[in-house]
Amino acid sequence: MTSFDASPPLNVWRALLALAVVFVMLATTGWTAVHSHRRDTPLQASRSAWQHGSIGGRHLPDANSAPGRIARFFASLDASQRSRLAHRYPLAVGNMNGAPVKLRYRANHIALGQQRKVERGRMHDNRLSTVGQQDAGSRMHRFEALMGKKRQILAFDPEGSGRIAEVYGKLDKAQRISVVVPGVDTDLLTFQRTFRKYSAPVGMARSLYRAERAASPTTRTAVIAWADYTSPSGLGIDSATAMRAADGAVRLDALVRALPGRSPVALYCHSYGSVLCGIAARSLPSRVSDIAVAGSPGMRAEKVSGLGTSARVWAMRDSDDWIQDVPHLEVGGLGHGADPVSRAFGARLLSATTAKGHGGYFEPGTDSLRNFAEIGVGAYHSVRCADDDDVCRAGLSGGATA
Secondary structure, eight states, X not given: OOOOOSSOOHHHHHHHHHHHHHHHHHHXXXXXXXXXXXXXXXXXXXXXXXXXXXXXXXXXXXXXXXXXXXXXXXXXXXXXXXHHHHHHSHHHHHTOTTSOHHHHHHHHHHHHHHHHHHHHHHHTOTTSOHHHHHHHHHHHHHHHHHTOTTOEEEEEEOSTTOEEEXXXXXXXXXXXXXXXXXXXXXXXXXXXXSTTGGGSHHHHHHHHHHHHHHHOTTSOEEEEEEEOSOOOOSSSHHHHSSHHHHHHHHHHHHHHHHSXXXXXXXXXXXXXXXXXXXXXXXXXXXXXXXXXXXXXXXXXXXXXXXXXXXSEEEEEOOTTOGGGGSOOOOBTTBSOOSOTTSTTTOOEEBOOTTOOSTTOTTOTTOHHHHHHHHHHTTOGGGOXXXXXXXXXXXXXXXXXOO
């Protein structure tokens, strides 16, 4: 918990007042939890069916087994058997860490087709309100778009607001892997946007992938748009606490541990996504070489050393980013701690002088995107620091992977 001296400055008083208002709201309204009747979600139903299934007279392994065991199981099957499992249990296989990535893409394509059919039926269900039918139409069209021929869907869960992850590049052959971790209001419908497209996971990841290829054409890279966690909705209590981030950190750790090969992995954590990355940092495997945060409200640590990671930690913030006005403190579970771009935090500070506000760090042509790309291909000597100081460049060496 952050401590204060006897005479806090004015901005700290304002922060405490804001937190006090939140506590009053909690005291008068309580924590609200909406409980619906228990039922299997589509993903749970698929996993349950998998648990009772078999192939070639063999029982199927636990869907939650370690990625290595899952990988060995699928390696023991022929192509026809793997294909049959993807068609029988598409959601289970499509979300199974350790399954071959191309098989996951195929399984999720099948699952998207099934869920598209469900939503098409809901569009004409007279038991639904007009708004409900319109929502079904929006989901149906999104599922249809995600089924595009060149799209590589690594994870898909249609339940509720939904979870999704998509890959750009050849993940199983990549020499360097980048993972984009987005912030609040990220779900199936906001995964991709036409307006302000570089503020959505698909736009972020596509932009980064192109920038990495431009930075080092000979480096085989892959970028994952990772929205496979339940993010907070809006700037309410969920976004002021670490509950969603803690759940997401477990899922992020599972993703990284299941990635094929041994290539270095860089994380790009935007806004609330940086809270998630901060919590995950201690448990992530050593192949995570870099954690870069942009527009961060805090990483649930007072200093880089408190993250407990051997990865290089980078931070940037555009001068027009409204996140700078958010109190960087943590009191009673509310708030996310120290400002990652403060000198005291100790991150390597990157230039973001041409970024486009809070949602514009992945805009083409910006310093922020160039820096992300240089980190992604391992060209650390080419990054542009916010200031020419020793902390930013300490221990940097080497160039892009050949």
